[in-house]
Amino acid sequence: MKTRAELSRRRFLAHGFGATCALALSGCDALSRTEWLPKVLEAGEKLSAVAQHLVAPRRAMAQEFTEQDLSPHFRSNGTSMPANPQYLALAAGGFADYRLAVGGLVEKPASLSLAELRALPSRTQITRHDCVEGWSAIGKWRGARLSALLEAVQPKPQARFAVFHCSDPKYGKDPYYESIDLEDAFHPQTILAYDLNDRTLPVPNGAPVRLRVERQLGYKHAKYVMRIELVENFEKIRGGKGGYWEDRGYEWWAGI
């Protein structure tokens, strides 16, 4: 359980300009010197996305690092063991029966085993994970390119977002979920990671599959992904804000 102080710190950090600039990006420094932009940023997440376009084009790559930069230990945050009997049964069987369901607004819904996911075109990347709670870690991730998976299932023209449904009920209640737009979904560094630091992804970091969406803050990187749903909007999904923390006040746009 998070203490009240931790939760309010999360909320504080998740709001507005703080989340965008907490990581001391030089672009943000330059922007904060202009008078109008901080006001614009306070106006909401859509405008934060606009500001992000000003400092970096959407196709820009997140910084990548070398083996020497790896953190000695990649910590776990949030759920470290989903309290879900179905998940525990899958884990006990080494995830042999795991299937990733892909559906919603797609022409060819699919259900993939881990072997099938591993057979998709992959990418390996050493990147820095930044959590709004005030810590960072550098890890080496390997996973299936989400673009390859989406090309296989063929998004329908109305599809605008990919929603990641996870297996962990937070605080014994609502399952974690997250979403990204299709521009981020097709970005080359967006992968469904199954390895961390050259080993099978450990349970505390989201086994068997977790999202890496490198130009976004930590909470967007959904762990324990069971189902991907393509949607036009978030109207019918849980709190309607596109993510577990977003439903509780975080910004949907967490670009860094």
Ligand SMILES: Nc1nc2c(c(=O)[nH]1)N[C@H]1C(S)=C(S)[C@@H](COP(=O)(O)O)O[C@H]1N2
């Ligand atoms: N399913 C699920 N995904 C999640 C979370 C979670 O609690 N459940 N926490 C998020 C947060 S806030 C962070 S910082 C990262 C932590 O990833 P790590 O455990 O590999 O450090 O996972 C994100 N994805």
Ligand SMILES: [Mo]
């Ligand atoms: Mo986080």
